[in-house]
Amino acid sequence: MLLKTIIRGGTIVVAKIYSACVIGIDACEVTVEMDTAGGLPGINIIGLPDTAIRESRDRIKAAIKNSGFPFPTRKITINLAPADIKKEGASFDLPIALSVLLSEGSIERESLNDYIFCAELSLDGRLKPIKGALPIAMALKKLGKNKFVLPLENAKEASVVKGVEIYPVVTLKDVVNFINKKITIKPHESDIELTIKRNSKYRVDFSDVKGQEHVKRGLEIAASGLHNVLLIGPPGSGKSMLAKRLPTILSEMTIDESLETSKIHSVAGLLSPNRGLTATRPFRSPHHTISDSALVGGGTNPIPGEISLAHNGVLFLDELPEFKRNVLEVLRLPLEEGSVTIARVANRLTYPSKFMLVAAMNPCPCGYFTDSKHECHCSPFQIQNYLSKISGPLLDRIDIHLEVPRLKFEHLTDKRRGEPSEEIRKRVDKTRSIQAKRYKNDTMHFNAHLESKELEKYCILDKEGEELLKLAILELGISARAYDKILKVARTIADLDGKDIIESHHISEAISYRSLDRNLWG
């Protein structure tokens, strides 16, 4: 859009078109200024562009010519303002092309002050999808704009934002004709609630899992109180299968949650053009060779990592001891804070990362220590070594340890299906509303986030329960750290049971979820 044009000898010398770039998961306005001058013809792009933007001059040239417009034989200087922010990505192709067309007179001079243009150009003049259309659309009002011209593929995600007009376009020629009022484009509209409802179906269900009732119960408790879980079992016992189904029993995403997660996915380019928003809780399972900056986010121009992609969902770390130690250690702070701040020389960004951690591991290097049917070849030293790869502080943040036994033959051949996720989710939702009511005046929302002071206030045991817990501490050698965990988990179990006071059977079940503390092996 042009704010001001200076006419010199019949051609526009300075033109301005507005665009936006993504910083973290927010957007900021970028003004594309164009100046033409005498001199050897060529395009020069300034304003801290990255290589993708510098290469855009070749895309723009081809796209303009192939759309049937003349390309000016002049020295063109493009400035991306503000000049001190690093610009990256190809989404400035369209605004740069428009400013060039403006100088050539292919675009009639008209106020484009309320428009934001973002798109990558292909050589034939088509518009290609961009990353971060949703955060830009959400920031539009703040930038004082209300019209957003973008590629068709990004229209669904951006159009959930109310109060802005989203114009989906297919080619550069269409954009020019639209500005010149030769064609009209209907703003894309969609209803956010409907979009979320349509996208909130999971492809997997707990009814697919046969047997393993004990593990399912454990996951139900974990989902209710948002406790982090460690699954321990021999290979092939279904740890990954169970973990993958955990998002299906977490309560449905609210609009705010969905928008937040979608924003991160939009920046990472993970949103599919057909779906628009992420409305199922994400399940991310990075491979154990992942680097620390890929996990928490990073890079010279920071991008969100796996923990942010798992925001409002589940982060599953399969083969936990195989992860590099420094990778696991960087998880500690985000687990506490629910967000991660990436500081670089140029800028510091904060990505939200509220996720539920589910880890899986074998009980020993060969994997068969707890398997009754298969002999384990590992020496105690090997097992000790294997388990010690997971540091105490990380283990400290995992409330529930679940042993996943080998599947019994009769379960495998059983034709009956298990309990569907929807039924389990109803119980989880109920427990969550109990917690919401109890913690309405507190900062936390879930049992898992209770601190020791609040534990005293909210975890009241009956007499038998207290006796049992005392006995457990003395007899099983349970540490102070484990004591807190047992209380938290017992609180969730009691909530599931609909009880205010924690009873002895709640305590005993909670103790059963602390297998690593009970020194069963190693």
Added chain:
Amino acid sequence: MGRGNRAAGTAGEMAALKFLKGKGYRILATNARTIFGEIDIVAKKDDFTIFVEVKSRTTSSLGPPYLSITKNKERHITRNALCYLKKHKAIESPWRIDIVSVKLDYNYQVEYIELFENAVEDNN
């Protein structure tokens, strides 16, 4: 080799002049000298001052003639052009560099002639 390279060049330039005139170029100067060297043809068309580098060849064993315009050669032409503009106080006016590529046979007859408009761009 030495035989007639200059002759080929002259034949090429003559052919290029004729060709450009046919295209509507108004010739301002040929072999215009500057302190850095020479510009084959200076012409004017549609407000543009056009500096034309003519490249002639009699053999195609090294590929088409225009391929011998290297980056270094481009820089050289640009410098010459700027010198010329400065001398004629026309540095603010629009200008460009064209290349005419002339393929000659062994009798210096034109086999084919090609024009590349705006062949040198300033992409720093």
